Amino acid sequence: TQLLEQSPQFLSIQEGENLTVYCNSSSVFSSLQWYRQEPGEGPVLLVTVVTGGEVKKLKRLTFQFGDARKDSSLHITAAQPGDTGLYLCAGSTETGANNLFFGTGTRLTVIP
Amino acid sequence: NAGVTQTPKFQVLKTGQSMTLQCAQDMNHNSMYWYRQDPGMGLRLIYYSASEGTTDKGEVPNGYNVSRLNKREFSLRLESAAPSQTSVYFCASSEFRGGGSHEQFFGPGTRLTVL
Numbered sequence: 322t323q324l325l326e327q328s329p330q331f332l333s334i335q336e337g338e339n340l341t342v343y344c345n346s347s348s349v350f351s352s353l354q355w356y357r358q359e360p361g362e363g364p365v366l367l368v369t370v371v372t373g374g375e376v377k378k379l380k381r382l383t384f385q386f387g388d389a390r391k392d393s394s395l396h397i398t399a400a401q402p403g404d405t406g407l408y409l410c411a412g413s414t415e416t417g418a419n420n421l422f423f424g425t426g427t428r429l430t431v432i433p
Numbered sequence: 434n435a436g437v438t439q440t441p442k443f444q445v446l447k448t449g450q451s452m453t454l455q456c457a458q459d460m461n462h463n464s465m466y467w468y469r470q471d472p473g474m475g476l477r478l479i480y481y482s483a484s485e486g487t488t489d490k491g492e493v494p495n496g497y498n499v500s501r502l503n504k505r506e507f508s509l510r511l512e513s514a515a516p517s518q519t520s521v522y523f524c525a526s527s528e529f530r531g532g533g534s535h536e537q538f539f540g541p542g543t544r545l546t547v548l
Binding site (some may be wrong): 327346354361362363364366411420425426 | 473537
């Protein structure tokens with residue numbers, strides 16, 4: 322059973338377009354993280370959100386945690402080829418818990 | 434600072450062979466993890482160690498054993514490899530940050546093929 326479902330699974334867009342990736346669950350999370358993974362490497366943390374309704378911005382990336390802390394979204398404005406990669410959401414069900422549950426991933430390709 | 438290092442990078446085994454994947458971190462983190470990554474499945478936790486001297490099962494522990502050798506090192510052993518264990522294996526480490534989350538730092542992965 323996958324706790325976190327991401328959509329879409331694959332996304333191919335032209336440089337300059339905007340996009341949104343979704344991470345959904347029926348479970349409540351104490352915190353949610355977004356990672357980006359490039360081919361041949363391990364995931365790298367982009368952001369952590371901990372409060373329902375929280376919005377965080379990282380340059381052209383905007384992350385939102387749902388009010389009920391069951392879902393999250395990642396919006397990229399004016400995508401660039403350097404944004405290409407696998408985006409993974411990961412949630413923790415207990416504050417301070419070691420276990421992270423990872424989503425299924427969204428593979429983004431930005432075409433120059 | 435090397436972060437998290439893993440050896441080997443690539444490995445091919447025959448069914449029934451055994452091997453140990455090595456992981457080390459130099460960030461003085463208490464917690465360490467082993468994940469496997471399969472297409473369309475994201476990352477699934479095999480085992481984790483919250484602190485030196487402790488280990489716990491994750492979501493998919495069957496067929497694996499782990500050893501937390503010291504604070505720096507956490508190894509994953511496959512006693513009798515099976516084709517279903519063909520995957521990319523990632524080691525990670527973390528330290529709890531205030532605000533309710535562990536930021537995990539990942540190694541570069543080991544690509545294992547079992548024939």
